[in-house]
Amino acid sequence: MSNAEELVVKLSAKGLTCATAESCTGGGVGSAITAVAGSSAVFKGGVISYSNDVKAYVLGVSRDLLARVGAVSGEVAGQMAAGARRVIGADIAVSLTGIAGPGGGSAEKPVGLVWFGVATAARIATERRVFTGDRAAVRSAAVAHAIDLLSAAADGLEGKG
């Protein structure tokens, strides 16, 4: 079973739903989850917030925060996850915001840097990763890690079933 298949099985068994807020992966996490037949029982949807306007207007990320710390930051990842969970209406939401490359990197925020957020009713967690490789490799690794984070979050929640 793929990680996405395991996630769908796990969420289905617990009666839990999930949502996504994607920036650098542009919909790749949602695409991977919905590649699994039967995923509609657990995946409610997501927001592809590629521009800062969408992060602010649709997900409710603070414009002040975006201006102050930048879109690729733990604070923004946390607000994206919380926003997706609220807007989409799911038990767990994962978010990603990063620099897939080849352009856009800096010493402080290199190409391959991805911030993740995970939001449940109880808490919001964030995590920083730096992936290596080209744009496709960074995006692929980020998708896989986002699915693992949803899975780990599901492990920590009691089922509703």
Place this chain on the structure above:
Amino acid sequence: MSNAEELVVKLSAKGLTCATAESCTGGGVGSAITAVAGSSAVFKGGVISYSNDVKAYVLGVSRDLLARVGAVSGEVAGQMAAGARRVIGADIAVSLTGIAGPGGGSAEKPVGLVWFGVATAARIATERRVFTGDRAAVRSAAVAHAIDLLSAAADGLEGKG
């Protein structure tokens, strides 16, 4: 050049932006567009409206319409595209709602049926297609066609550049 690369080049040259509203492809169109380096100049984002709640709450699709004609319909595809264009704030939005299979098909709405919508400031158009093959083949064909529809819509708009 892939179709997505051609789309990004075309939109960039015209100074136009695009957005997506995806159901059966779950983010695959956004993922394909953002696989292209430099796509952030033209792709603002999208909504993955896998559940009817997200179609209604986030995209503004009429709940009465969803109940009356079902999510997989031209009317809903049109409202999804119009909603994405408005919520995301883009010049052109494409939408998809269909039955990727293997389950969920009927005589009237077979597996492989996908309704597309395209919204610009001037008009909303819808199109019905039935793709053959398994879930992955249907989704892949639907992603490719959505990108072609965005490209054709861009051809019909005057540039802002």
